[in-house]
Amino acid sequence: xxxxxxxxxxxxxxxxxxxxxxxxxxxxxxxxxxxxxxxxxxxxxxxxxxxxxxxxxxxxxxxxxxxxxxxxxxxxxxxxxxxxxxxxxxxxxxxxxxxxxxxxxxxxxxxxxxxxxxxxxxxxxxxxxxxxxxxxxxxxxxxxxxxxxxxxxxxxxxxxxxxxxxxxxxxxxxxxxxxxxxxxxxxxxxxxxxxxxxxxxxxxxxxxxxxxxxxxxxxxxxxxxxxxxxxxxxxxxxxxxxxxxxxxxxxxxxxxxxxxxxxxxxxxxxxxxxxx
Amino acid sequence: xxxxxxxxxxxxxxxxxxxxxxxxxxxxxxxxxxxxxxxxxxxxxxxxxxxxxxxxxxxxxxxxxxxxxxxxxxxxxxxxxxxxxxxxxxxxxxxxxxxxxxxxxxxxxxxxxxxxxxxxxxxxxxxxxxxxxxxxxxxxxxxxxxxxxxxxxxxxxxxxxxxxxxxxxxxxxxxxxxxxxxxxxxx
Numbered sequence: 469x470x471x472x473x474x475x476x477x478x479x480x481x482x483x484x485x486x487x488x489x490x491x492x493x494x495x496x497x498x499x500x501x502x503x504x505x506x507x508x509x510x511x512x513x514x515x516x517x518x519x520x521x522x523x524x525x526x527x528x529x530x531x532x533x534x535x536x537x538x539x540x541x542x543x544x545x546x547x548x549x550x551x552x553x554x555x556x557x558x559x560x561x562x563x564x565x566x567x568x569x570x571x572x573x574x575x576x577x578x579x580x581x582x583x584x585x586x587x588x589x590x591x592x593x594x595x596x597x598x599x600x601x602x603x604x605x606x607x608x609x610x611x612x613x614x615x616x617x618x619x620x621x622x623x624x625x626x627x628x629x630x631x632x633x634x635x636x637x638x639x640x641x642x643x644x645x646x647x648x649x650x651x652x653x654x655x656x657x658x659x660x661x662x663x664x665x666x667x668x669x670x671x672x673x674x675x676x677x678x679x680x681x682x683x684x685x686x687x688x689x690x691x692x693x694x695x696x697x698x699x700x701x702x703x704x705x706x707x708x709x710x711x712x713x714x715x716x717x718x719x720x721x722x723x724x725x726x727x728x729x730x731x732x733x734x735x736x737x738x739x740x741x742x743x744x
Numbered sequence: 745x746x747x748x749x750x751x752x753x754x755x756x757x758x759x760x761x762x763x764x765x766x767x768x769x770x771x772x773x774x775x776x777x778x779x780x781x782x783x784x785x786x787x788x789x790x791x792x793x794x795x796x797x798x799x800x801x802x803x804x805x806x807x808x809x810x811x812x813x814x815x816x817x818x819x820x821x822x823x824x825x826x827x828x829x830x831x832x833x834x835x836x837x838x839x840x841x842x843x844x845x846x847x848x849x850x851x852x853x854x855x856x857x858x859x860x861x862x863x864x865x866x867x868x869x870x871x872x873x874x875x876x877x878x879x880x881x882x883x884x885x886x887x888x889x890x891x892x893x894x895x896x897x898x899x900x901x902x903x904x905x906x907x908x909x910x911x912x913x914x915x916x917x918x919x920x921x922x923x924x925x926x927x928x929x930x931x
Contacts, residue, residue: 472772478821485825486849492829492840497890503839510833518788525789592786593834594800598880598899599887602836606789638836645891666896 500516508633511604515636518592519606526725538623583584584697586609586620592636594722601644601666601726608635616695618730624701624718625649625689626727637729641721642702643670650692651702653685659692661701662715669706672713681705681713697732776818779828779921780807780846788834800905802876804831806914808846809875812853813860813868816920824850838890849875862878865912872915873908880904891919 496503521541539545572578589607607613609632617637619626627641628649640647647664658679660672675681685705691698706716783803811819828846832839852862852875860868880900887895 475909481821482847482851484823486844487848489825489828489840489858492843493838493886493890496839505830507833507839514785517785521786598800598903599841599883599891599895600835600837604834611913645893645895666899 485656490513504631508631509629511636511638512608512633515604515606515608515633518604518636519590522590522592530727531725547732549560558570585731587613587731588726588728589613589648590726591639591724599645599666601632601664601721602643603727605629605637605638605642605729606635606637607729608633608637610635612731613729614731615672618689618696618700618732619727621719621724621727621729622701623720624703626719626724628696628719629729638649639727642717643668643721645665649696649702651687651689651691653681653705654688655685659690660687660713662687668721669714669716672705672715677712681708683707686714700730755780765853771779773818775921775925776811776815777823777827777865778808778819779918780811780819780823781830783807784827784831785834785886801910802879802903803907803910803914804828804842804846805849805876805907806872806911807918808849809853809872810915810918811849813857814919815925816854816857818925819850819854821847821850839889841883841886844886845879848882849879852878866889868915869908869911872911873904876904876908 487561492503494500497635514587547724584618587607589605589611591603592604592606593604603626605613607618612634613629615629615631615632619628625642626642627639627647629637631638641664642649643663643664643666645666647662647663647670650659652659653663656679658676660675660679662670663673664670672681672687687702687705689696689698689700689702701718703715703717705713707714783806787800787803787824790818799930808819808824808827812824824846826841829839831846835842856871860871880897880903884895884897884900887900
């Protein structure tokens, strides 16, 4: 190791690896070479391993959550009682509206197409890097998961699938720097692009200038672009300041254990053309 | 890590005779790499901490630092680089970012060997804090260049804080391990 030859080799190895690292960065950035394939392949190999070791970790996490919740059980209880009373009222409203709606649909002969089915899967890992917000999912093409499908929890939109291997997939969270989701304000139907910036509160960008937006406004997916189904709840407007509108997602993105992957078939123009 | 210096170039006799007779100790040379790999994989699992939410400590960074410092022969450039590459592949982040950072940490930590070996653990902890901070700054700069954007550095700094806090927990067993292996090196 200390011999001159060894030292020379060492220097050479360092320079080579430095160059290799830089090359990989450039190649990855510009999408040259099989970077994605290699990544998906490795995901497949490691997913079963992660699946096993993430189970005890999930148990620890559940414990941590319990400890945290124990400290505010009284407040929580009071809040839930109040919310329950409110929700019971809404339940009645929703029932009667549902009935009305069904009746009107029949009257107008509306064609509703339910083309969304879903796959439930376990989250087995999180991005190890501070610069990306992704999750690993223990389900892949074998289970029907494909790139660009929307991922939701029972509370709302989580993100979308960016890579799918045979038995594992990666979810790009809505908070990630690269995430762009077409959304709209639920009440005014004003469109915007939900644009992540690696903070917990993504930005509502390209909001129409005349749109009136207040904290607390609900935001849903608009379905534009055809990738995501319309009408998925995303979050509420958290703050409006200095021309920046930020959103608080409904889902606690740091504490997901199971999510649903939506298999959404967007309405195809070609099909209707074939039909005529 | 008291003053147990290695006599370089010697294999210590009488230590684990069964192992050395069989030549099985050679397998032990792969231990740092394997341990570091396990730590990298563990680092992708979100571990919930009450009131802090899930944190992702850079366990791999600790392994690269400790082994580069204690046993540079068992943490060569290529191993540090590969561990970083594995981290990148798992995290879905820019491929090559952590590889370069780990390579830098390996060189930096190995160069501090003369200064640090045999010094109190607290000093080692402090030096690791500086190394981790430097690594975070470098990876932040690379990330900004990669995304062509000023990336929010908060998450990186939080990760440094958590990693540095957990350092003794991970480093202590690693130090024990590398001490036990001392003397078996340089066949």
